[in-house]
Amino acid sequence: MEWILLVVGLLLILGTGFFVAMEFALVALDQSAVQQEIEKGDYKGKAVLQCLKTLSTQLSSCQLGITITTLLTGYTLDIALQSMAVGTISSWGLSESVARVLTLVFSMGLATALSMIMGELIPKNMAIAISYPTARALAPYHLLFTKMMGPLVRSMNGAANKILNLFGLEAKEELSSARTPEELSSMVRRSADQGTLDSDTARFVDKTLSFAELTAVDVMTSRRQIQMLEDTAPVSDVIELARTTGHSRFPLYREDQDNVVGVVHLKKAVAVPEDIRPTLEAGALMEDVLRVPETVHLDSLLMQLREGALQLAIVLDEYGGTAGMTTLEDLVEEIVGEVSDEHDTGNTEELALKLGSGDWIFSGLRRPDEVNEYIEPLTVMENPAFETMGGFMMHALRRVPEEGDTVPVDGGILRVEKMEQRRVDRLRFIPQATENTEITEGSVRA
Structure with a gap:
């Protein structure tokens, strides 16, 4: 009898793994990516897309399946393991009460370990690693389970949603696959940092996404x-x-x-x-x-x-x-980036010129976002109060700058190199300023 319970318990662990894998695969997938696979001719992806369009219901179905299989696993596997281990532990010459406690601890520990490893961790990691193939293989069977357990899933989901409504929250049936330009830019930069997108392409896409935000x-x-x-x-x-x-x-x-x-x-x-x-x-x-x-x-x-x-x-x-x-x-x-036409001289000015000393020279008309991107150590926070680096110096000094004025910034020090009447014409950035860096009388601390 215990062998039958053991086999049933192991099958229930696999059932738990089925629902865990389906849950993580659905959360990891994006509707647009699945739609692309369907457009390429993968019609089995339609079941996955159907799950994503009713994501809240499908996840509730997964949770129900996990709960049922986990409870039954604990019942069957504990009994089977206790029955199989009690004889061995009793033969050690221990008292009956001690043997019973050790048997209970052993059976529960082994059952929990098997359930965690086979029913939780392995399916979770697999679903994260290969989300679409996992969902593609499991989706038809999961939809069948959801249909069979539909009334129970809907009633539990409805009860949970009513509780959320009491707190002013509204449940959503599916996740939004749309992304804001800021989110897409963040994804592009992260892809470039991880090497999945070359830097030139990432810069082009990032500038395209931020284009509409500029005025x-x-x-x-x-x-x-x-x-x-x-x-x-x-x-x-x-x-x-x-x-x-x-x-x-x-x-x-x-x-x-x-x-x-x-x-x-x-x-x-x-x-x-x-x-x-x-x-x-x-x-x-x-x-x-x-x-x-x-x-x-x-x-x-x-x-x-x-x-x-x-x-x-x-x-x-x-x-x-x-x-x-x-x-x-x-x-x-x-x-x-810079485009030369038939009227350009061919000596297009660089955004910034790096000197042999490591300092940078650039125009005071450059925008903060331009120099932040071009000069890696330099970070100047953008502010509606100014549009250019020359405007930043005026804002920081609270007066019309003079040649030699300095302003400490993240990554170093900015110094006014040249003024054109009352306009900041040239700035010098001195990287990695230390406490011993000389500050002129006309400087401020930002």
Whole structure:
């Protein structure tokens, strides 16, 4: 009789393993991944997808199966092992009470170990390692069990959900397979760190995901750096400005740079006969220009530029004045990095220059997220109070910086190398600053 109970107990342990493996496989799987397998022709995956669409019910069914098999395992296996061990332990010459206690401890310990290893740990680890094959093999049988035990599963699930509702929580039948851009970016960076995705691809995907989070003010060329012309300027000035700057498009303003009225293209200027260029106003050749607020997101801005077949947009501040300008090339470079066109000199400025001493030199117009990514030891927290590294220095110093001013940051020290009037033109980052690092009189501690 004990041998029959032993076999039944071992089969019940396998039953526990079945439900444990199914439970962990369902939790580990993603609906979109299963859907892809089905689209490839794996129709057995439909049972898995059906389980995922009713995940709460299926997990409750797994829990019910685990509970039933575990209880029956304890009943059958304990009796079988006690019956088989009592004779051996009694032969050791121990008293009946001691032998009974040792037999109970032995049988319970062995039954628990077998149940944990064969019924819990092995199925769990297998389901985590090969989630889809495990779920694919077990799903049809599990759906049958759920159908058979449906009334009991639904009643228990309903009772649990009512208790959750008392605490203001609402149960969900399936997990959301959607991911936010932040979650996807985190997954991409983790994949790159683990070597499953090469760094260039990871950087491209990460920039693509974060693209929609950026606004026009993040990528625009500031008003101070824009080469503008008054709309009454002669066409010859357009050609001369193109020759000296290498640009082909110039915004035109009327009376004040806050009133940009259009944009003129070099190709229209050179099409004007030379004898007319000194007298013909650039405004006669101008085209309308797209105007957008600083807060417009880059994905929306890109769509507007493409729909209008435009190359640039004027960015307006909250008062309607000119804050800056952004081009289609700026948007593309935000994803793929620096892009050289036919007007570039070929000496595109590096985001940051590393010196032989280990220090870094970069423009004060760079954004914190750019230098954080490019200069690994440097970490500057982004803040709505500033958009550029020069703005960070002003924010930290609480005044207009001067050459030589320093601000301690995570990873080292930032020092103002060059000012252009009241704008921070160049910054130096000194990595791994120590307590003995010299701090100038105009420095602050961040």
